[in-house]
Amino acid sequence: MTTYTICVFTENTIGLLNKITIIFTRRRINIESLTVSETERKGISRFTIVIKHEKREEVEKLVRQIRKIIEVLAVFGYLNEDIVYNEIALYKISTPLNGKSVDVETINKVYKAWVVYWGLDYVVIEKTGTETEIFDFFRYIKPHGIIEFVRSGRVAVGKTPQGLIEYLPEEITEWEYYL
């Protein structure tokens, strides 16, 4: 299984998420993570979708089918080595009065994580990093007792000198797709 990151640029209209995800459903491809937000260009949304797949050509077909949706402006498919990517995770850690105190220095220096909220008997730690880094820290902090843990979807930018948005049609250009 290879991890692919698919970046989709669309018009920011109602129902687009459904139109995109239904293509994955139909081809029986599970979505590992998904992040959507508006880009620096007003009215354009950017979807970052992570999937695992054995066959590159199937992913290429998927990319082309996503491109077919009328409101989709461009689709890019990436392997991990083509992109810089990160996720963010929040860990709500139990810190009872008589319990073991959290080692903030190790958390900061070794794990590059930050305490973002101090509750009465818990703290919330924020960490950004790859999936592996987030789970490494999870294993480290687990003995303290994890009350709640949440991980965002991946965000990614390509390792090319230009921004993806430069590929987008500002006016009428051609029906393009990339992988």
Place this chain on the structure above:
Amino acid sequence: MGNLLEIELKQETFVTPAQEKEGQTFLSGAQAMMECLLAENVDTIFGYPGGAIMPTYDALYDYIDRINHILVRHEQGAGHAAQGFARVSGRTGICLVTSGPGGTNLITPIADAIIDCTPLVCIVGQVKSNLLGTDAFQETDMIGVTTPVCKWNYQITDPNEVPEIMAKAFFIAKSGKPGPVVIDFARDAQAAKMTKPFVYKKVEKMVSYNPRVVPKQEQIEKAAELINKAKRPYILFGHGVLIADAVQELLDFVEKTDIPCASTLLGLSAMPNNHPNYMGWLGMHGMYAPNVMTDECDVLIAVGMRFDDRVTGDSTKFAPQARIIHIEIDPSEVDKIKKAEAPVIGDAKEALKMLMPLVKKGDFTGWKNEFRKLDVKEYDKVTLRDLSQEGKIKMAEVVALLSDKTNGEACIVVDVGQHQMVTARYYQFKKANSFIASGGLGTMGFAIPASFGAKVGAPDREVVGIIGDGCFQMTIQELGTIAQSGLAVKMIILNNNFLGMVRQWQQLFYDNRYSFVELQNPDFITIARGFGIDGHTCSQRETLSDSLDKMLESKKAYLLEVIVEKEENVFPMVPAGTSVSEIRLE
């Protein structure tokens, strides 16, 4: 709609007479919808009224002198009729139905139209926008329901959106690979007045959707190089040739290069069947030589077809030796099933035009003769038997006789099953856009509504529906539409009292276990008469010719029921999932 989605607009604008008359008041959403239809030169719609679409039907009442509304008996009929209309005329078919069940009844035609690339604009009523999502009376989430089966959909909740959205709808439905567009029209948006003057600007390009029509020159050159080097080239053409109106271009190309060609099921009638380079059609029940020769060619030129599994059988074993040129307007179809060495993205008409000066004049007499040798085998084993005139009447002789009597010039609308395959085999098409079938979805019940839709789209042509007894009963109520609209549609039921194709499979692959395929049929002629349509039954070979004459001579709609051999099988046959080389002749 954000400002960046602005579309490049044609400078043509319409200020409507209705608006001038009304002075300061602006059009309602429903009136605006009617004006949009007129601006797109729509003169016919197929529909069925109901609660949530009533404001639009009320507006339509003022337009009945300009828009012909055909009242169907079931929304599915409206959809298939619009398909028949679109397929025969090359125009966009329009459906107008209400919310909830009205919309859901239209799902089958929408799914049929997307898979067979038929341009439809379906205007579906919706509950008032303040009731959306509340499970209101006759509320169905049409956007959710139609998303997987339509090319585009949009919910209109503001009358001011009507002109812009309809302009997009018509552009999307007809351009690129055509398909159905669903407009979910909230009742309040139909009734409310616009707050600005009605201005309609046709859309010809959109930022996010701009399919390539003219192929890239380098793709054309690569394709031409492959064609010129080929020793045994073979053209497979499909529906795309008809959609692109590339019939003449295909003919010119074939005549210059002398390459043998074959059609897919939906490509039928794009090439005159008596042309010396036309080898027949291929696919599961297609002809022997066109199927087998896919394994013999060195260069396969696929024009406006998509390597459907009913064409390829096991696609990994389909033409593995061939270098493939794929002329296709939709980039997502290229390499989807068969890897193309030379893809040509663009419209078939433009692609063939651009190829013409680059390809050499050829002579493939020897290679064409190899096809003809195989034809003899098929003729001996299949055709002779089908046309033997022994025992009960066979479907093939009815179709062959009809083909003679209509000189191969009628528009033939078929349903789905054995009669469909037999018609495709034995009707000798001479004119384009003459074979209308539900190919991709295989929708039984397609033919009655599609044939009257085709008659509306081509009133001067003889339209003959060839329909199985099972199919006929799926949309039998549409006889009412035919009678009420006074459409001179001719229908032939090939009645074998069986769901014939399923029975054939049960016989061949399920050890003769006939599981629920025998039908106890009604008296079709009495039913037709009940609707006001004349007809008669023919069960004897001696009267078949006169029966067909009587039907064809009728100036009004006519139903001819022919009682045919009960357990007849359609051959050749490529069993599902096998390679075309495993084609069976008996």
